[in-house]
Amino acid sequence: MLQSYHFPDVTLLITHYNRSHSLENSLLTFQRLNCHFGSIVVSDDGSKEVHLAHLTQLQHDFGFQLITTPKNRGLGNNINKGQDAVKTPYTLYVQEDFEPTAEFPDRLVESLTIIKEHPEFDIIRFYAYVRYPYLKPYNQGFSEMVIPPWATRYTKIYAYSDHPHLRHSSFLEKFGRYAEGLRPDKTEYWTCISFVQKKGKGLFYNDFKQLFHQKNSQSEPSTYKQEQWSVSKNSLLVFVRHIYRQVKYNYDIYFR
Structure with a gap:
């Protein structure tokens, strides 16, 4: 029998824009893995009517809280308003085109234990396009992201990333709200800068391509160029x- 996982202190926050079938696949995958959260918040960035209609049906099926806006306001606004709706101490942030693998629930259990016992960690990252350049072994699965005084790789700024991660729900209070009115890459960039400037601490999952798969279908390709x-x-x-x-x-x- 498949193990059931309950995370009452965690809200699953998913940002969404015009990819409602990708969102459905992500939610179904969490459901198949028997992952149950304190709440689920879906923050939509002014999607087209056809996707809004589908979101309404999905809301009925999955019982999530839907946060909408009358027009597209960009990634920063979408994350900000979604995070504002979170009431639990911890947030699992995922974009709509990421699906967890069977390995993920156990790693989330481990991550939640770590962040509760060591609240100095602001974030625990589960996915990346490339490995973070400066890592110090933490345990068998995770490494701590560090920035040594001699660090010359500019990719050190990606100690923060908006790829799937667990964080304190007070994240915006410490690092500031996401910049609004900018391209998505600029929005993420300034959050990365703030994370480094304010000495954010975090862990990075060593096998970072094993816990989530990013699914970009032909019918709902990535909306970012x-x-x-x-x-x-x-x-x-x-x-x-x-x-x-x-x-x-x-x-x-x-x-x-």
């Missing part, structure tokens, strides 16, 4: 981009 210069493989652009980020990121951390 990066600027061309930031992903170009042109060798000159790669070099210029590296120098620019090295200077800008360190300036923003230490002088702004």
Whole structure:
């Protein structure tokens, strides 16, 4: 018989925009894994009517609290208003296109124990596109993210990421609200900067591709498009981009 997992102190916060079938798949996966939360909050960023109608049906099926806005206001506003609705001490933040694997519930149990016993950790990260550059072993599954004085890799700013993670629900009180009215990458960037400036502490799951899968279907592809210069493989652009980020990121951390 499949084990049942109960997390009464955790709210599952999912941000959503025009991907209601992806959201349904994510919720169904949590349900199949027998994960039960203190509450579920879905924060929608002004989706189209067809998706809003589907959200209403999903709300009936899954019993989540739906937070809406009359028009698209961007990632920052979507996370802010969703987090404002959370009443539990801890938040599991997931975007709608991420589905947990069978390994995740046990790791969430472990993570919740850690963050309760060691509240100095602000965040426990479960997924990333690339490994965080500076890690100190913590236990068999997790490492602590650190920034040594000699750290030269500008990706150190990604000690915070908006990929799936567990955090204190008071996160906004310590690090500030997410910047609104900016592109999603800029919104995340300034939260990353704040996390480093205010000496945030967190753990990083070593096998970071094992706990969640990001699902981008043809019918509901990713709604975010990066600027061309930031992903170009042109060798000159790669070099210029590296120098620019090295200077800008360190300036923003230490002088702004």
